[in-house]
Amino acid sequence: MAYTPAPPDPNAPPVRINLLSDTQTRPTPAMREAMARAAVGDEQTGDDPTVNALNERVAALLGKEAAVFLPSGTMCNVTATLATCRPGDEIIAHRTAHILSREGGAHAALGGFQITGLDGDDGQFSLDAFRAALHPRSRYEPPQTMVSVEQTANIGGGTIWPQATLDAIAAAGKEAGLATHMDGARLMNAAVATSIAAHEMAAGWDSAWIDFSKGLGAPVGASLAGSRAFIDEVWRWKQRLGGSMRQAGIIAAACHYALDHHVERLAEDHANARALAAGLAQIAGVDVQQPHTNLVFFRPDGAGVAGDAMVAELRQRGVLLAMMDGRIRACTHLDVSAAMIDETLALVREIVRKA
Structure with a gap:
């Protein structure tokens, strides 16, 4: 199964937490200044x-x-x-x-x-x-x-x-x-x-x-x-x-x-990925692969929620990620903070409780 981001939904709220990919990063103001010079x-x-x-x-x-x-x-x-x-x-x-x-x-x-x-x-x-x-x-x-x-x-x-x-x-x-x-x-x-x-x-x-x-x-x-x-x-x-x-x-x-x-700060992305994986692993029925770096793959099916349904539910809450080869992939990067990881985990728990 290929990389399948959720299709655009005109009724979905703006994306607040973008875990789709580290390609989603935006140049910082200081980077833009360097480009201009x-x-x-x-x-x-x-x-x-x-x-x-x-x-x-x-x-x-x-x-x-x-x-x-x-x-x-x-x-x-x-x-x-x-x-x-x-x-x-x-x-x-x-x-x-x-x-x-x-x-x-x-x-x-x-x-x-x-x-x-x-x-x-x-x-x-x-x-x-x-x-x-x-x-x-x-x-x-x-x-x-x-x-x-x-x-x-x-x-x-x-x-x-x-x-x-x-x-x-x-x-x-x-x-x-x-x-x-x-x-x-x-x-x-x-x-x-x-x-x-x-x-x-x-x-x-x-x-x-x-x-x-x-x-x-x-x-x-x-x-x-x-x-x-x-x-x-x-x-x-x-x-x-x-x-x-x-x-x-x-x-x-x-x-x-x-x-x-931006090289040394990659360690922050890795720490956020570990925190996300640890929080997901505490949710009964969620199967998580422990990350080496900034990618977290998981399946929520055991918790009663299909992966694509979880992706769709999170999108309605302003969180963007995708299915990749049958699993959900979350990618941490410089535009994702520790607070965003905590919020994402809270939303996943909410969706699982409703299921």
């Missing part, structure tokens, strides 16, 4: 100083030679596969990975790539499962050219891949001749939660990226990093896909501000 130029020709500085900063942050600023995280994944694979190639990922289940079939439509989804708990596959999926190269089977992981694993519950597993899979992939790609949409959440630096998490991976428009709170943008040769090829695809921009320093300035001010 940004030095700009033609990003497409390499003349935007704010974008250039961001590329250098992200490359250093992820321990890579170079980086490129892109409009979205999906474009990071798509350009990475297009720059690495040829039509008919096989990519290995978890069956719930964003590249397989949330990007509209872009990799098949644009590149002709086959993505093989592996099973595994919490959105993660094991080293053994990965090795079992490898096959000898022959003309009878598609060439396996890439292995991809998603840090954190969204549909798995915002779970963090253990560093040892990341290192082992990356090493096994390279031994088998595969490129290694890390979808780092919430990589900074994982880094803050574990105190493992982003460059350490990405060390074994040829390419990795971070998203600025999720927990970091910028309005738009993501940066993909890798070798200089890889980034040169990504730039070719960025051009082809219409992702080249002009005075993009205005939005890159928001990303700089996010790196300066």
Whole structure:
């Protein structure tokens, strides 16, 4: 089942508590000021100083030679596969990975790539499962050219891949001749939660990226990093896909501000997620997955309320969240306070009591 936010209801009250996604964040006044002051130029020709500085900063942050600023995280994944694979190639990922289940079939439509989804708990596959999926190269089977992981694993519950597993899979992939790609949409959440630096998490991976428009709170943008040769090829695809921009320093300035001010505070989102999960777990019949980061997945069915009914009831009370793969997902972010978590819990209890 896909990501299904509640349909717009003209009679619903204004949204007061937005737990739909960390993409719902709004730029802060200070971020807007930084955007207004940004030095700009033609990003497409390499003349935007704010974008250039961001590329250098992200490359250093992820321990890579170079980086490129892109409009979205999906474009990071798509350009990475297009720059690495040829039509008919096989990519290995978890069956719930964003590249397989949330990007509209872009990799098949644009590149002709086959993505093989592996099973595994919490959105993660094991080293053994990965090795079992490898096959000898022959003309009878598609060439396996890439292995991809998603840090954190969204549909798995915002779970963090253990560093040892990341290192082992990356090493096994390279031994088998595969490129290694890390979808780092919430990589900074994982880094803050574990105190493992982003460059350490990405060390074994040829390419990795971070998203600025999720927990970091910028309005738009993501940066993909890798070798200089890889980034040169990504730039070719960025051009082809219409992702080249002009005075993009205005939005890159928001990303700089996010790196300066919004990384460490991700711990607050994680604390709010734990508080939400703890409160939900105290309600009889509500099944909750304990969060690693800022995503809380739960089912209220055991309490006598179907998930979609709970989402609809909460929307009528000004709380917005969504069903995702059969469960309710609540996402904490910088526009969600501890008081909002307490209010949400009170509303869930009220709905369950009425049921």
